[in-house]
Amino acid sequence: MGLHRETNRANWDDRAAAHAAEGGLGYGIDRFVADRRLLSDVVEFDRERLGDITGLRTVHLQCHIGTDTLSLARLGARVTGLDFSSVAIEKARVLVERTGDDVDFVESDVYAAADVLGTGTFDLVYTGIGALCWLPSIDRWAATVSALLRPGGRLFIREGHPVLWSMNETIDDDLHLRFPYFEQQEPLEWDSDTTYVATDRPIVATKTYEWNHGMGEIVTALLDHGLRITGLVEHRTVPWEALPGQMVAVEGGEFRLDALDGVAPLTYTLQAEKE
Template sequence: MSDSIALNKANWDERAPLHAASAEYATAAFIDDPRHLSDVVRFDLPLLGDICGLRGVHLQCHIGTDTLSLARLGAQMTGLDFSPAALAQARALAQQCGVPIAYVESELYHATEVLPRAAFDLVYTGIGALCWLPSIDAWARTVSELLKPGGRLFIREGHPMLWALNEDCEHALSVELPYFEREAPQVWDDDRTYVQTNVSLKATVTHEWNHGLGEIISALLAHGLDITGLVEHQSIPWDALPGQMVSDANGEYRLKEAPWRLPLTYTLQAVKRST
């Protein structure tokens, strides 16, 4: 295991129980209401369409709220993550909800060592996932290897232009971080996570990478997928730029002033070629 993966895994193992207990992930709502869906999945329902009966895999599934939501929409879901602590929370939630979901522990690039190749109708990736991967080409190859011919990739993700901004700058959009993928990671040292908690993390160092939108599209094309949809959004489901954003009734945040200046997220769809 690389140093980056080991550091990130230790960090996410600590985050998992804090996230499962948080109001932001709303696990109690999933248990109390069999129709409840995650905000992320609900946002993209118009683009996601009917997935009933599809065999799907959710890569980097974390504690499984999006995975569970997709299963509630009728897909036969598998979740994959490198954090055993996150998977323990995901399995417990699925069991409490009475929804059969297979959860598998693996680093993403080794997914085809634990999952069947060319077996899935749908590969899904939720928001805030790609920044933890050093190579977008290796990610695209893995997606292609998992999909059946004609199978679909569906991803909503933070926009790489957003990731290039200094989030601590409260009065301007200040581009200070890499937009394009670089071999060296961005190294962060922070004892906080993004949910409300009084607990400080002990595994504080993490490594992240940005990937330009062109790099993502080019990698998918190179590995046999055709782009069928790309929508850039002016909203994101957290306060990504504190001091510059306002939330709406659905929990999505937008720039207070001139939101048309910056894409915050995007939804990308691609289909694996038959040949």
């Protein structure tokens, strides 16, 4: 477990530095400095489902360099971002210093979040795209979410669909399910010097480990830890070109399948409330 976590951390340290680049590459952070009302595409996509979050004490788990985090603050939440990458936290702090957004950032492993931030103190736990696949146990994640939330507090997550994570993106003549849909003890091992946005250099720390979690496993874990599912919407789009050669760009920074549009869910938004 330690090897997997530390290998992934090295990769995300490297990605964070590349993603925070200026001049239009990476996450395009210059846009958030230039336009103090701009929201990230990921947060904008779910803005109606988020509703009014003004004044809510919010923690954004696995916040990366903070573009979604500051977007939640711009919607009125009182936000703390948490990530295990020291480089990501450093870049996030620099970003909000430049933008003037009132956001705190904490470096911590997600499973230790309740120990670091306290239990039962948050109105909203938010998690964005591409987070759960880095965690070996969905049950431990659900326990962490439950510990962080006050009674009546809400979980909000948009994530890549486990069906999408099961597809082999390198085969572009059709949709090919080749990887485990259900959580496995041993992770899938990957080695790539690219990332999901344009960067000015290849990634150096190339190896990563990932775990899939089936939709039933996610829902059951949340129910087991005292949360009630209040919403689950599956989407036909994803905010990066997840299946190259088979997708077309649509508005809002999203991509959908081209000829096979609607054949498979690509992302989902799930909401749950702590009882």
